[in-house]
Amino acid sequence: MAIVTVSAAVSHVGKIRSNNQDSGFAGETLFAVADGMGGHAGGDVASALALKRLAEIDGEYSSAVDAEFALQEAIVAANAVLTETVYEHPELTGMGTTLSALVRVGHSVALAHIGDSRVYRLRDDTLTQITVDHTFVQRLVDSGRITPEEAKTHPRRSVLMRVLGDVDAAPEVDLQVMDTRPGDRWMLCSDGLSGVVEHDEIEAILKDSIAPADAADALVKSSLDHGAPDNVTVVVVDVHQSLDTPEVEPVLVGSAARPIAFEQSSGRRTSRIPGLRLHPRGPASTEPSHFEPGSEDYLDELIEEDRRRSRRRKITWLIAALLAVALIALGLYAGYRWTQTRYYVGESNGNVAVFQGVQQGVGPIQLSHVFQETDIPTDALPGYTQRQVENTISADSVTAALDIVKRLSDTAAEGSESGSGEGGSTDGGTPTPTPTPTPSPSGSPAP
Structure with missing residues (x-):
């Protein structure tokens, strides 16, 4: 059985941009995505x-090695074409394009990559990013200066370190050969997808979609659902085993599917900075097609700027944390002050006492203290009242608490009086003893 591929390519201008600067190709063995840059006219021409x-x-x-060599030669030739085009059309100076491509040869694929378009592989329901972005923020991530999460919102995330264009006659392209097997699904895309849709969502769509065309359409739709601020291009390639080799009609999408038109504009040649391009991402970007720094130490300046941003971010977080702590402390203090407007009656050292605060505590911290301790013993109270005092009696104010104490004092006094009234007494209040009978000599009681 032969190894065959089934593929689909889709490109969309997105919801913000006025023209599509992406290009995509799905052929017999070659599959590629290019994302152009360089202004309204330059980007689509370059890709x-x-x-x-x-x-x-x-x-x-x-062999895959032969395919890898062919890719390298074709990319160098494409770069020369861009350089010649800029020479003939100076208004296109500064245009460039990313490029990610693969060629399948049997159980192998040859890959070529430059820029920030990407190649992914879905194998055993796990999506893996194969290529590494040639961006300034990716260098910062690789060097540990920022995290991948910070890279997503970094203000320099649009800076490309390597692209095809009129800047470098011999661009550095990543080349590699990898294995592939039946059941693999490869996906190539511009950053209009990978910069908008999260990795997990891309993985879920590629797993759920049966046909490559359905998967490509669903991925583009997901980018549109997320706002699609940039052009989005997707090529999906499935690897199968089959007895038949199907006829393949190569498909070009995006700007490559239209005739190339050169739009005359008032352009000028710009300073050439090797390997440094700006890939506009904003909907109304007024930034130039690439940077024109006045110093060769521009990268160091960017890194130093990033450090300053990091310090400012840390200071901002510190101030925010201090404000949060201050607000929490203020809230706790206000809560404590409110507790001190509450009172209750309870027991202290065996006596009835008035407490200021509330009965509850916060861990080891008590929210009440003895306001006034009386000389009323709790054991002088009736049993039910004594238990009430031990369990505390709440009061809305100090006056109400003192009223409760007065009632308890009266109750204790009544209990004392009722206790002293039991048994006989003399005029002096001392019980009169009862005389004991004296026995007679004969042993009979005396009369």
């Missing part, structure tokens, strides 16, 4: 020229 030159190598190869 279309690169993809059309690359499409010329679509075909069969004897």
Whole structure:
């Protein structure tokens, strides 16, 4: 049985941009995505020229190494085409494009990558990002200066370190050969998808969609549902075993699917900074097609700026934390002051006492203290009243608490009086003893 591929390519302008600067290609063995940059006219021209030159190598190869070499040669040739085009059309100076491509050869794929478009592989329901972005923030992540989460919102996340264009005659392209097997699903995309839709959501869509065309459409729709601030292009490739080799009609999408038109504009040549491009992401970006720093130490300046941002962020968090602590402390103090407006009657040292505060505590901290201790013993109270005092009696104010104490004092006094009234007494209040009879000599009681 032969190893075959089934693929689909979709490109959409997105919800914000006026033209599509992405290009995509799905052929017999070659699959690629390019994301152009360089202004209204330059981006679409760059990606279309690169993809059309690359499409010329679509075909069969004897080995993955041969396919890898063909990819490298085609990318160098595409870069030369861009340089020549800028020479003939100076208004396109500064245009460039990312490029991610793969060629399947049997059980292997040859990969080529430059820029921030991406190649993913879904195997055994697990999605893996194969390529590494050639961006400034990715360098910061790799060096440990920022986290991947911080990279998503970093103000320099649009800076590309490597692209095809009129800047570098010999661009550095990542090349590798990997294995593939039946059941693998490969996905190539521009950052209009990967920069908007989370990894887990992309994985779920690729797992749930049966046909490549359905998966590509669902991924583009997901980007649109998230606002699609940039062009989005997706190529999905499934690897199968089959007895038949299907006929494949190569498909170009995006700007490569249209005739290339050069729009005359008032342009000027800009300073050439090797390997440093700005990939606009905002809907109304007024930034230039690439940076024009006045110093070769621009990267160091960016890194130092990032450090300053980090320090400012830490100071902001510290101030916010101090404010939060102050608010919590103020709330606790206000709560404590309120507790001191409450009173209750309870027991202290065996006597009835008035307490200021509330009966509850916070851990080892008590929220009440003895306000006034009386000379009324709790054991002088009736049993039921004594238990009430031991369990505390709440009062709304100190006056109400003192009224409770007065009633308890009266109750204790009544209990004392009722206790002293039991048994006989003389005029002096001392019980009169009862005389004991004296026995007679004969042993009979005396009369």
